[in-house]
Amino acid sequence: MIAFLIRRTMLAGLTTFAISILAFLAIQLPPGDFASSYVENLLGGSFFNTAGVLGEAAVEQQLREDLGLDRPLVVQYAKWAIRVVRLDFGVSIEHGLKITEVVGQRLLNTILLAVGTILFTWVLAIPIGIYSAVKHNTPADYGVTFVGFLGLAIPDFLLGLALLWIGFAYFDISIGGLYSTEYINAPWSFDKFIDLLKHLWVPAIVLGTAGTAGLIRILRNNLLDELAKPYVVAARARGVPEWKLILKYPVRMALNPFISTLGYLLPFLLSGSVIVSVVLSLPTLGPTLLKALLGEDLYLASSIVLMLGVLTVIGTLLSDILLALFDPRIKLEG
Amino acid sequence: MTDTRDSALLSINGLKVHYPTDEGVVKALDGVSLDILPGQTLGVVGESGCGKSTIGRAILQILDKPGRVVDGEMMWNARESGGQTLDIAIQNPDGHEMRAMRGGDVAMVFQEPMTSFSPIHTIGNQMSEAILLHQDKTPAEAREWSIELMNMVGIPNAPQRFHEYSYQLSGGLRQRAMIAMAISCSPKLLIADEPTTALDVTTQAQILDLLRKLQEEQKMAIMLITHNLGVIAEMADAVVVMYLGKAVESGPVDDIFHRPKHPYSQGLLRSIPSVQAVGHEKLPSIAGSIPHPFNRPSGCTFGPRCPSFMPGACDASVPRYMTLDGTRQKVSCFLHHPPEEVEEVPSDD
Numbered sequence: 104m105i106a107f108l109i110r111r112t113m114l115a116g117l118t119t120f121a122i123s124i125l126a127f128l129a130i131q132l133p134p135g136d137f138a139s140s141y142v143e144n145l146l147g148g149s150f151f152n153t154a155g156v157l158g159e160a161a162v163e164q165q166l167r168e169d170l171g172l173d174r175p176l177v178v179q180y181a182k183w184a185i186r187v188v189r190l191d192f193g194v195s196i197e198h199g200l201k202i203t204e205v206v207g208q209r210l211l212n213t214i215l216l217a218v219g220t221i222l223f224t225w226v227l228a229i230p231i232g233i234y235s236a237v238k239h240n241t242p243a244d245y246g247v248t249f250v251g252f253l254g255l256a257i258p259d260f261l262l263g264l265a266l267l268w269i270g271f272a273y274f275d276i277s278i279g280g281l282y283s284t285e286y287i288n289a290p291w292s293f294d295k296f297i298d299l300l301k302h303l304w305v306p307a308i309v310l311g312t313a314g315t316a317g318l319i320r321i322l323r324n325n326l327l328d329e330l331a332k333p334y335v336v337a338a339r340a341r342g343v344p345e346w347k348l349i350l351k352y353p354v355r356m357a358l359n360p361f362i363s364t365l366g367y368l369l370p371f372l373l374s375g376s377v378i379v380s381v382v383l384s385l386p387t388l389g390p391t392l393l394k395a396l397l398g399e400d401l402y403l404a405s406s407i408v409l410m411l412g413v414l415t416v417i418g419t420l421l422s423d424i425l426l427a428l429f430d431p432r433i434k435l436e437g
Numbered sequence: 438m439t440d441t442r443d444s445a446l447l448s449i450n451g452l453k454v455h456y457p458t459d460e461g462v463v464k465a466l467d468g469v470s471l472d473i474l475p476g477q478t479l480g481v482v483g484e485s486g487c488g489k490s491t492i493g494r495a496i497l498q499i500l501d502k503p504g505r506v507v508d509g510e511m512m513w514n515a516r517e518s519g520g521q522t523l524d525i526a527i528q529n530p531d532g533h534e535m536r537a538m539r540g541g542d543v544a545m546v547f548q549e550p551m552t553s554f555s556p557i558h559t560i561g562n563q564m565s566e567a568i569l570l571h572q573d574k575t576p577a578e579a580r581e582w583s584i585e586l587m588n589m590v591g592i593p594n595a596p597q598r599f600h601e602y603s604y605q606l607s608g609g610l611r612q613r614a615m616i617a618m619a620i621s622c623s624p625k626l627l628i629a630d631e632p633t634t635a636l637d638v639t640t641q642a643q644i645l646d647l648l649r650k651l652q653e654e655q656k657m658a659i660m661l662i663t664h665n666l667g668v669i670a671e672m673a674d675a676v677v678v679m680y681l682g683k684a685v686e687s688g689p690v691d692d693i694f695h696r697p698k699h700p701y702s703q704g705l706l707r708s709i710p711s712v713q714a715v716g717h718e719k720l721p722s723i724a725g726s727i728p729h730p731f732n733r734p735s736g737c738t739f740g741p742r743c744p745s746f747m748p749g750a751c752d753a754s755v756p757r758y759m760t761l762d763g764t765r766q767k768v769s770c771f772l773h774h775p776p777e778e779v780e781e782v783p784s785d786d
Contacts (some may be wrong), residue, residue: 337553339499339617340565341540345531352555378681430557431602 107427117419118205121189122412126405127180170297186410197400206388206407210280213387214414215299216376217368219307220314227360228315232322233354240371247319254316260378263309267383270305278305287386306383310376322357329353355429362426366419443474446625446658447496452509452526454495454682462729465491465504465730467682470758473626476658477551478652480673480690482666482705487729489662492629494735496660497539498530513538541571544619548631550611556601561599564618571622572620572670585674586617586630590647607639610720611646624635630662645672666709681727681738684758698761698768737771745772 186193192202225432235247281302286295329335332355336347359380377389388407395404427433447458454466466488473479481489495501496511511525528535547553554563564583569572574582580599587595590613601612612632613661619627629648643669652659661672669676670690677687678701684700697703704723728734734741736752743751748773758769 128659242747333547333552334555335546337545337615338500338563338566339539340547341544342536342538343540343566343571344536355557356555360624408611432556432604 111420111423115416119413123184123409126409127183127406130401173365190219192406193402195403197398202403205403209386209388209391210410216306216387219303221368222319223311224314228318228322232319233326236323236326237349251319252350254312259309259313260382262312263379263382266305266366270303281385291394305371306385309379318402321360325357326353329356356359359430360430365422445783447473447476447514450510452495452511453507454491454504454508455501456504461731464682469684471677471684473658473660475658476656477674478661478670479671481662481679482669484727487679488628493545493630495664496525497543497545498528498535516744538568541622542624543626545628546619546623546632548634550608550615552613556603556696557733559600559602560614564621566620567618586621590617601631608636609654620655623655624657686768692766698766698773699770700745701739724759747771748760
């Protein structure tokens, strides 16, 4: 087990290193460098007049030296990496703010939304999937399957719009966003957390519906395979009560794919939820990343990609470890 | 006949198990009768699909869906242990009586020792589970008893094996563990469904020896379901020969092996390769193949494959399953009781 942990952690470290190189290279992609685009942007914005005092070229030169842009690429990477490890990601051109300030709150919101969505998905999908498999080919199963296909087929942004309209037209409330206006910039408190919970359920439902429907199908099919296995019959033959038997043996086996997909949840939510986040005006990273890419704000974009990459690696590592704890057969192979 | 029924541990009469499917009803058991005597081994033989495994599952009420008992009775004689006679056939499969019986009075050993243990729970976890369900023991006592049972069935390093998973054990050890689990609550009847089919020949012999030894110690009855006549000859006191969901012949093992009455039993016995056989001689086999489940022949179902088929009799009515005068064998064949005797043929469905 220890050897397994060490090996997996080292692999995760290597993957992170590879992601960081890709993120760094992405910054280098557009013509010109950060200094020139920064200065260009400053002049365009014209709210900052250091350029007028020092002269464009001088500012550009100063920035180049500060960032080491005149040195070889490897040195630039090393300097950048050292800053990143100290959580200094640089400045966003678009926002004129430090990237940590732009991203921090949004990253937290994204993670909270991911956790909320997965909780919603699991709480709904696991019992329904089990019920559907145990009662397979009964009217109840057909009903669940039908609703499940509906959930899969409805685009989530449409569901979001519908919920917004229903909330507005019938209950006279606005259900967009993640916080009430008075809490948006407030420091964290218990009241803010409660306020978050009041808002979180709408996007969790909108984002989780398709996933729930998909998971119900997966769990039902996995469970149907497992229910016919001899060890289930053997457990029944020694008198284990039916529900206890189903939960202890086949359900535990059928849960493996749930755990192994935990790590992919974050990137999925980010890339899949941009439209929903725009529709429901959620302060998450998806729209920020989209804007950064459109505006060629590449320091911001690659910082976001890097952070999510690292979080995904950590998520995958955690799900691997959980899986190894959950299924004794995996240690041999891992 | 009546006296064996009274002394039987389990007396099955006219048991029918049907599987309704979209194409029609599959009659897995079509009126089986047999008696299991206390402390004895009953061998149940037949080709694949004759329903022999279904009997074992019907006794425990663990038939695969959508199968169910539609007719007949399974009288469980609990008088010895101070209880009432219980008709298993009419019990609720999820009811308290059936759950107490499963793994308690009646235990089962399966064909596939590889897949009959959950791969993600330890052997000890599953053994203790059976013990805790049926006996008034603490988990520590259940663990102790499991290890003792594992010693009893010849598993070396039992305390260590207790914490291992099924994939860490060899096939023979797994089947020993399965048997240890089955006898953990001192069952009166052990149903062994092809217990040695998945094992190599040396291991087969060891497992059969073990079963015999345990039977002597525990005084339990064994219902040995197999297609292997050699295993039957070695183990059984009495034999039931099954064909297409029915018992066609039964009796003491020596009588069946030396004086088989039914043409099907005769055919089965002839098809065993013999050590004394002359080389290059073709092994006799039973002509034809098993009829399709939705296209059963009328009259005697073995008729179309039978070398002694009698037109006008065998395809007209179903021979009754009855004791032959002067023997201890029961047989259903018109060669032994002519059709005239059968006036009221029970309709086949």
